[in-house]
Amino acid sequence: xxxxxxxxxxxxxxxxxxxxxxxxxxxxxxxxxxxxxxxxxxxxxxxxxxxxxxxxxxxxxxxxxxxxxxxxxxxxxxxxxxxxxxxxxxxxxxxxxxxxxxxxxxxxxxxxx
Amino acid sequence: xxxxxxxxxxxxxxxxxxxxxxxxxxxxxxxxxxxxxxxxxxxxxxxxxxxxxxxxxxxxxxxxxxxxxxxxxxxxxxxxxxxxxxxxxxxxxxxxxxxxxxxxxxxxxxxxx
Numbered sequence: 001x002x003x004x005x006x007x008x009x010x011x012x013x014x015x016x017x018x019x020x021x022x023x024x025x026x027x028x029x030x031x032x033x034x035x036x037x038x039x040x041x042x043x044x045x046x047x048x049x050x051x052x053x054x055x056x057x058x059x060x061x062x063x064x065x066x067x068x069x070x071x072x073x074x075x076x077x078x079x080x081x082x083x084x085x086x087x088x089x090x091x092x093x094x095x096x097x098x099x100x101x102x103x104x105x106x107x108x109x110x111x112x113x
Numbered sequence: 114x115x116x117x118x119x120x121x122x123x124x125x126x127x128x129x130x131x132x133x134x135x136x137x138x139x140x141x142x143x144x145x146x147x148x149x150x151x152x153x154x155x156x157x158x159x160x161x162x163x164x165x166x167x168x169x170x171x172x173x174x175x176x177x178x179x180x181x182x183x184x185x186x187x188x189x190x191x192x193x194x195x196x197x198x199x200x201x202x203x204x205x206x207x208x209x210x211x212x213x214x215x216x217x218x219x220x221x222x223x224x225x226x
């Protein structure tokens with residue numbers, strides 16, 4: 001099956017700085033890569049996703065890049081704010097008829113005011 | 114529109130006991146999923162369903178059973194609880210399509226002692 005690795009496991013940044021989280025995947029057939037944010041004690045929520053026919057996608061302060069050749073993708077958060085503090089999960093899936101996501105182990109981001 | 118509703122929120126079981134985790138969604142999603150989340154780990158897929166009457170195993174199905182008699186409900190059954198099943202369980206649903214966003218419930222925190 002798919003194996004998704006995520007780094008770093010923890011990340012602390014000063015408010016206003018940028019944060020970058022990186023993931024690699026093993027299955028070259030994977031073609032959908034979402035990112036989920038999970039605040040403490042809450043449910044994971046989708047924040048951005050990218051498909052394999054796109055190299056980069058941006059939504060306000062959040063961007064995701066994908067390198068299919070190297071099988072890695074990254075989440076970039078600019079101008080970080082305290083409310084960005086959460087655990088972020090990357091995931092990967094391929095065309096199987098259902099959205100069977102394989103998740104990374106998560107990155108705990110702390111934004112220091 | 115309540116989204117995905119899980120019950121109970123918390124439960125403590127003794128080894129060998131059984132229980133059913135309930136999940137219901139009101140978004141008319143055909144696809145439903147059960148994930149477990151262990152501390153410091155990503156979410157692992159237990160079972161999924163692409164429609165009423167159809168279920169399939171995910172990454173970690175051992176020790177669990179599911180049924181899907183209606184579009185709305187997708188209960189997860191633990192027959193003989195073991196300490197290794199101590200985890201947070203998330204139910205999710207989505208529309209058809211391998212890149213449709215997952216909508217998660219609030220989770221059930223289960224402890225087996």
